[in-house]
Amino acid sequence: MKIQRKPQPRPLLLVNIGQLLTLRPASFNPGPRRGADLKELSIIHDGAVLSVGGKIVSVGTSEDALRDPWFRKNRRKVVEINCAGKVVLPGFVDSHTHPVFVGPRLVDFEKRIEGASYEEIANAGGGIRSSLAGVRKAGKAALSHKVLATLRDMAAYGTTTVEAKSGYGLTVESELKSLEAISAAASLWPGTVVATLLGAHVVPKEFQGCSQKYVETVCTEMIPRVAKRKLAQFVDVFCDKGAFTAEETKQVFEAAKAHGLSVRAHMGQLSETPLASFLKFEPASFDHMDHVNADDVSLLAKHDTVATLVPGANYFLGLRQYPNARHLIDSGVPVALATDYNPGTSPTISMPMAMSLACTHMKMLPAEAVAAATINGAWSLHLADRKGSIEPGKDADFAIFGVSDYREIPYWFGVNHCVATILSGEVASRD
Ligand code: NIG
Numbered sequence: 001m002k003i004q005r006k007p008q009p010r011p012l013l014l015v016n017i018g019q020l021l022t023l024r025p026a027s028f029n030p031g032p033r034r035g036a037d038l039k040e041l042s043i044i045h046d047g048a049v050l051s052v053g054g055k056i057v058s059v060g061t062s063e064d065a066l067r068d069p070w071f072r073k074n075r076r077k078v079v080e081i082n083c084a085g086k087v088v089l090p091g092f093v094d095s096h097t098h099p100v101f102v103g104p105r106l107v108d109f110e111k112r113i114e115g116a117s118y119e120e121i122a123n124a125g126g127g128i129r130s131s132l133a134g135v136r137k138a139g140k141a142a143l144s145h146k147v148l149a150t151l152r153d154m155a156a157y158g159t160t161t162v163e164a165k166s167g168y169g170l171t172v173e174s175e176l177k178s179l180e181a182i183s184a185a186a187s188l189w190p191g192t193v194v195a196t197l198l199g200a201h202v203v204p205k206e207f208q209g210c211s212q213k214y215v216e217t218v219c220t221e222m223i224p225r226v227a228k229r230k231l232a233q234f235v236d237v238f239c240d241k242g243a244f245t246a247e248e249t250k251q252v253f254e255a256a257k258a259h260g261l262s263v264r265a266h267m268g269q270l271s272e273t274p275l276a277s278f279l280k281f282e283p284a285s286f287d288h289m290d291h292v293n294a295d296d297v298s299l300l301a302k303h304d305t306v307a308t309l310v311p312g313a314n315y316f317l318g319l320r321q322y323p324n325a326r327h328l329i330d331s332g333v334p335v336a337l338a339t340d341y342n343p344g345t346s347p348t349i350s351m352p353m354a355m356s357l358a359c360t361h362m363k364m365l366p367a368e369a370v371a372a373a374t375i376n377g378a379w380s381l382h383l384a385d386r387k388g389s390i391e392p393g394k395d396a397d398f399a400i401f402g403v404s405d406y407r408e409i410p411y412w413f414g415v416n417h418c419v420a421t422i423l424s425g426e427v428a429s430r431d
């Protein structure tokens with residue numbers, strides 16, 4: 001068999017960067033960014049960054065970069081991008097998405113406008129369960145085509161790393177098919193994809209009234225097969241009323257850990273669940289976190305489990321309440337931001353939109369939103385050694401925004417000012 005190697009990207013120099021947001025740590029605190037560290041962006045003015053073979057090799061001022069002896073000797077081999085005063089930051093790490101579905105849920109959309117709640121829609125046959133038939137019927141190629149289109153759209157908004165969940169098949173075969181579709185799409189995209197098995201999304205209709213049987217299917221069939229074929233790195237559970245109980249969540253976590261997979265959970269979206277008993281599984285993240293009690297906030301401040309906030313879901317569900325990001329951050333909980341891209345609660349691929357909502361509705365400062373959308377997303381995917389900041393040795397993942405101040409990224413909401421994205425050293429430009 002002939003092994004095809006991906007051609008190495010050419011060396012790349014981004015120069016004349018108005019604000020280069022490196023996110024190099026400004027303190028010696030280890031682990032994900034918390035408290036005051038969350039707003040330290042370590043900005044270089046008139047900056048430059050050089051990458052070779054898809055890895056960052058030097059970060060500094062334009063003046064130093066242009067004087068560098070290696071650069072002067074090799075200038076003809078280097079792709080040079082004159083950023084002309086624009087802003088460059090680490091590519092966004094969208095650490096929570098559900099891209100494997102077939103169609104939008106427009107009836108649910110209208111019902112909600114007319115006043116129906118999330119639970120009322122689910123009980124009337126809408127919601128997550130109404131996306132299952134489409135995915136079960138679809139071929140793998142069609143699903144992977146959709147996922148790839150989504151990844152490309154995400155890159156156009158500055159995203160270079162995506163966590164992608166299954167969870168709209170909910171049979172062993174269709175969950176495997178969904179993860180295979182993610183893997184096929186990932187192999188054609190220059191960015192980085194982290195796959196998550198969300199077999200425990202809801203109890204499908206055929207298991208109604210015997211959720212324990214379904215949990216067993218997840219634990220004894222889905223997880224072992226997914227682990228054996230290395231189709232996912234994480235296992236997620238929707239732990240909430242109408243989905244899975246805390247006990248069921250722990251069963252799934254137990255099985256995941258036994259098969260060498262890391263865990264994360266949708267937690268506190270609709271109701272509060274006490275968190276202490278999950279921490280022995282070292283969850284990478286608890287996502288949503290609309291409902292959490294003060295003791296658990298103090299507890300999380302002592303752990304590396306990231307609270308991933310997804311304000312796109314609150315916006316799209318028309319909720320007045322948003323997660324209390326200020327309380328979480330000020331208490332020392334590491335916070336990330338993600339889109340939660342999905343057809344039911346957050347049909348957006350835009351990290352800048354999630355950041356804008358974080359600023360306007362959760363009172364996060366633009367600097368905190370940047371760090372939450374990059375380095376803390378990377379921590380939540382166990383990728384902080386490679387992603388989320390612009391430092392030598394890390395992957396050459398950048399977003400170039402056609403603005404002169406990074407605060408404009410969340411400020412100009414609903415407009416895409418990302419002019420180019422660099423994914424592992426490969427340039428994807430919008431023009
Ligand atoms: O993150 N909460 C569970 N999962 C998704 C909703 C998925 C859907 O409605 O399709 C979420 O909001």
Ligand code: FE
Nearest residue numbers: 096098266340
């Ligand atoms: Fe979600």
